[in-house]
Amino acid sequence: MFTKAFVALTSLACAAAHGGVLSYNIAGTEYNGFVPYNTPTGQSTIQRQWATYNPITDVDDPNLACNDPGTTTDPQLTATVAAGSTVIAYWNNPWPHTIGPVMVYMANCNGDCTSATPADLDWFKINEAGLISGTIGTENRHLFDLPGTWGMGELVADNSSWTVTLPSELPNGNYMLRHELLAIHTANQPQFYPECAQLTITGGGSGTPGPTVKFPGGYSATDPSIDIDVYSQGNQDNSTYPIPGPPVWPAS
Numbered sequence: 001m002f003t004k005a006f007v008a009l010t011s012l013a014c015a016a017a018h019g020g021v022l023s024y025n026i027a028g029t030e031y032n033g034f035v036p037y038n039t040p041t042g043q044s045t046i047q048r049q050w051a052t053y054n055p056i057t058d059v060d061d062p063n064l065a066c067n068d069p070g071t072t073t074d075p076q077l078t079a080t081v082a083a084g085s086t087v088i089a090y091w092n093n094p095w096p097h098t099i100g101p102v103m104v105y106m107a108n109c110n111g112d113c114t115s116a117t118p119a120d121l122d123w124f125k126i127n128e129a130g131l132i133s134g135t136i137g138t139e140n141r142h143l144f145d146l147p148g149t150w151g152m153g154e155l156v157a158d159n160s161s162w163t164v165t166l167p168s169e170l171p172n173g174n175y176m177l178r179h180e181l182l183a184i185h186t187a188n189q190p191q192f193y194p195e196c197a198q199l200t201i202t203g204g205g206s207g208t209p210g211p212t213v214k215f216p217g218g219y220s221a222t223d224p225s226i227d228i229d230v231y232s233q234g235n236q237d238n239s240t241y242p243i244p245g246p247p248v249w250p251a252s
């Protein structure tokens with residue numbers, strides 16, 4: 001009895017420390033996400049499955065593309081939306097981390113996304129926000145040093161949500177949409193929070209999205225923006241944080 005209560009408490013505390021995207025607003029329509037910790041049976045959403053609130057901590061994790069397990073729901077849904085529309089992703093509220101970049105990727109499924117394997121897709125980045133102001137460090141060491149403000153901090157300030165505009169240049173087709181938070185508040189231990197949802201784009205343009213990367217594959221464990229200690233002395237004065245991954249398409 002005592003043991004059971006202890007286990008329940010620790011798993012709650014663990015879940016409260018992390019999380020993921022719980023729902024989406026796509027061009028004004030609300031879509032529920034997959035509910036982790038619940039049985040997949042009977043769950044039918046536009047989101048790919050994710051089992052726990054825990055982060056992925058290794059750039060080579062086979063589930064880096066669409067979280068663990070990243071499989072389809074039954075039946076798997078897909079949201080139809082016009083290119084140029086707004087997508088709002090809602091994380092568990094309040095999202096517990098404020099240090100690190102926010103990135104949004106897409107990949108053409110070249111057919112039905114429901115039969116796509118996330119690790120095989122070619123991902124291009126459509127949005128990112130890294131160090132917005134101040135320094136990487138969190139200490140106010142000098143009179144004019146400001147602790148950094150990050151994309152993830154803006155996400156928390158914006159009701160733990162992230163708003164992105166789907167490029168109007170996107171050609172029509174079926175796409176996987178991938179939101180990713182990279183939390184770097186633990187020294188030299190990145191936390192990746194990827195979440196995927198299936199979209200069918202209509203009213204699109206004739207752009208050529210790219211450059212593309214695979215996940216895993218797109219990130220290196222030795223990238224100084226991934227293997228980073230935000231508490232190091234050098235980073236207290238460092239106001240340059242290159243966001244990992246490819247440049248945003250289309251270039252602005």
Ligand SMILES: *[C@@H]1O[C@H](CO)[C@@H](O)[C@H](O)[C@H]1NC(C)=O
Pocket residue numbers: 090091092093159160161
């Ligand atoms: C804030 O986020 C919650 C979901 O976490 C959502 O239900 C609510 O509508 C949002 N509030 C605003 C003002 O957007």
Ligand SMILES: *[C@@H]1O[C@H](CO)[C@@H](O)[C@H](O)[C@H]1NC(C)=O
Pocket residue numbers: 136224225228234238239240241242
């Ligand atoms: C600032 O931090 C970035 C990201 O870790 C790193 O690439 C860069 O070399 C650092 N700059 C200095 C001057 O230390």
Ligand SMILES: [Cu+2]
Pocket residue numbers: 017018019055096097191
């Ligand atoms: Cu966490």
